[in-house]
Amino acid sequence: QDWFASRPGGGWVGQRFTPIDRVGVYVPGGNAVLPSTLLHVCVPAQVAGVRELAVCTPPRRDGSGEVHLLAAAAEIGLDEVYLCGGAQAIAALAYGTATIPRVDLIAGPGNPWVNHAKRLVFGVVGIDSLAGPSEVLVVADETAHPLQVAADLLSQAEHSIDARAILLTPSRSLAARCAAEVDRQLAALDSRLAEQAIDQVGGIVITRDLNEACELANLCAPEHLELLVAEPMRLLDQIRHAGAIFLGDSSPEPLGDYVAGPSHVLPTGGTARYASPLGVDTFLKRSSLIAYSRATLAAEAESIVTLARAEGLEAHARSVEARLD
Known part of the structure; x- marks a missing residue:
């Protein structure tokens, strides 16, 4: 405003x-x-x-x-x-x-x-x-449900063959169960786009712990980041770069695609390091507005004139001095 x-x-x-x-x-x-x-x-x-x-x-x-x-x-x-x-x-x-x-x-x-x-x-x-292709990064711990994790990964993978869907987890058990669940759900999808995307640019990464998962998430600066962990708010402070962050198992990424706005057009390709949704x-x-009184101009004139002449811009200095006579 x-x-x-x-x-x-x-x-x-x-x-x-x-x-x-x-x-x-x-x-x-x-x-x-x-x-x-x-x-x-x-x-x-x-x-x-x-x-x-x-x-x-x-x-x-x-x-x-x-x-x-x-x-x-x-x-x-x-x-x-x-x-x-x-x-x-x-x-x-x-x-x-x-x-x-x-x-x-x-x-x-x-x-x-x-x-x-x-x-x-x-x-x-x-x-x-420059938005696209779509991407989701899921950070999950052993409390996450493989059915939900797999469904969330595939919800992005079905966009296009270059859509990126990645799981980061310190739990080898969860990783194995999610991989099996992805295969099971892929077989039930009519479109083959998700299968191609998972094969080409999808993946599961085993991290040392959730802290390392957050570090990797910041390096990726994903379009969508899901925190499917027991206490997502405890991880939130570690996340610096993401277009949209979905906290907990009741906030799947498609929520943002359709109703949770304000827009599903988000920075992709790592641009969340410097860009916003x-x-x-x-x-x-934005337009800057400046309305000085004559007294305020006079109080700051010496600084303006000194800087202008230091830069060799004599007409700038005279523009201010013309208002002081």
Whole structure:
């Protein structure tokens, strides 16, 4: 929220927050249709006060839009949905076309081509992040239930063949039981995406103890981190880098994917070391406000003039001195 602070001698400084005017939202449509992504990006933007939202999403094979996604768009009052996907959709949003006016910021996850396109247009427009592929890291002790651990790992693995699902545990017994449970649950899934992801980039790591598991979690800086341990709050202080942290066995990762928000668009690929989840603040800009009195300017003039001349910026110094005569 806006803030203001008075200055000794008169005047004030502060910051004002204003929403971005026009935002482009990319909603993937490859392996799964994701109306939840539309909601998790557009609703925070609406809360921020964004006036115009333009959604791009790939069409179905017959050229039509996916009914669940269009229904979600209608439910929250969107009137710009373009059936356009991939890197070309990012270009259209960034530069504009005859039918798609350009935007100021592009938000939403995508495949590697979409992310590379966002990287290329950054500077022409703003971007939220380079989100994807999905990942979950589960830290579990011997109290965790293998059925739940395996289900949580597979809930991320089914996103794509490069989705990462990793278990960290000091319990060899739990590790063995979870591995067997993953195999059992994989056999019951229709899609083979999860199986490919588990085979290629999934894994179980035996740690010395839970402290080492937390150290490894911080090194990974995962998108989703689950703490399936007896006392998750005792581990929380050790976690510094994660997009979203799910504590206890009643808080599975899909909770955040659908209802526990504010958004399931989270930093991936280790970027949680410096990045934050998408939220209302993603769509807000800060403007610094400065309103000095003449007395306050005079009190600080010597410092300003001295610094300006030390940097060889004479006109800066004279700008201040012109107000003191």
